Amino acid sequence: DAGVIQSPRHEVTEMGQEVTLRCKPISGHNSLFWYRQTMMRGLELLIYFNNNVPIDDSGMPEDRFSAKMPNASFSTLKIQPSEPRDSAVYFCASSLSVGVGETQYFGPGTRLLVL
Amino acid sequence: GDSVTQMEGPVTLSEEAFLTINCTYTATGYPSLFWYVQYPGEGLQLLLKATKADDKGSNKGFEATYRKETTSFHLEKGSVQVSDSAVYFCALSPKNTGNQFYFGTGTSLTVIP
Numbered sequence: 001d002a003g004v005i006q007s008p009r010h011e012v013t014e015m016g017q018e019v020t021l022r023c024k025p026i027s028g029h030n031s032l033f034w035y036r037q038t039m040m041r042g043l044e045l046l047i048y049f050n051n052n053v054p055i056d057d058s059g060m061p062e063d064r065f066s067a068k069m070p071n072a073s074f075s076t077l078k079i080q081p082s083e084p085r086d087s088a089v090y091f092c093a094s095s096l097s098v099g100v101g102e103t104q105y106f107g108p109g110t111r112l113l114v115l
Numbered sequence: 116g117d118s119v120t121q122m123e124g125p126v127t128l129s130e131e132a133f134l135t136i137n138c139t140y141t142a143t144g145y146p147s148l149f150w151y152v153q154y155p156g157e158g159l160q161l162l163l164k165a166t167k168a169d170d171k172g173s174n175k176g177f178e179a180t181y182r183k184e185t186t187s188f189h190l191e192k193g194s195v196q197v198s199d200s201a202v203y204f205c206a207l208s209p210k211n212t213g214n215q216f217y218f219g220t221g222t223s224l225t226v227i228p
Contacts, residue, residue, distance in 0.1 A: 004158075042218065042220045042221060043204065043218045043221070045215065045216070091159070093158075093159075101164070101208060102208070103161050103164065104161075104216060105161070106151075106158035106159040108157055108158045109157075
């Protein structure tokens with residue numbers, strides 16, 4: 001299995017620009033999670049989907065952030081406009097279902113730097 | 116609410132030393148517990164897990180036992196290697212909130228030859 005695929009792996013952009021991060025979950029997985037990792041705040045859950053439907057977006061920091069999952073094999077996280085404080089590593093993870101104890105499988109992450 | 120408290124790092128050990136990284140949790144009911152490992156520049160990988168009290172998860176020489184009475188899930192390894200240098204995260208998945216995970220802050224381990 002290819003695992004969770006994220007693109008791009010690295011992104012450098014200027015403040016005010018739109019940034020789109022992409023994720024392809026493991027085939028057959030029904031749940032998808034977006035996390036942000038920084039030194040200051042650690043690993044934070046931003047939003048998660050079950051069967052392509054957003055279940056909990058309470059971790060999305062503000063309206064500049066939006067996430068979509070148009071089908072079972074693709075999700076995007078968009079930041080518009082981007083700000084320097086958005087610089088972080090963004091991880092996508094997927095799991096087979098939302099059952100308790102289901103392992104989440106993480107992608108390699110997208111390292112975002114906003115100048 | 117549900118949370119995980121993890122031992123502060125960084126931890127530096129010599130090769131072949133014994134490792135313990137403490138993890139305690141707060142949760143309603145009986146959550147599932149996990150240890151993930153993150154190598155430099157990579158995503159998190161599942162190291163081991165336990166889904167009920169007294170279960171022992173093990174993998175690659177690492178072990179952790181789900182202790183309900185002490186609400187703990189400490190990670191141990193008898194003899195660490197340089198290749199074990201990474202950041203280790205304890206996490207829980209509560210019983211009744213789907214598959215949302217709560218992660219600890221991570222413990223950085225460096226093993227020196």
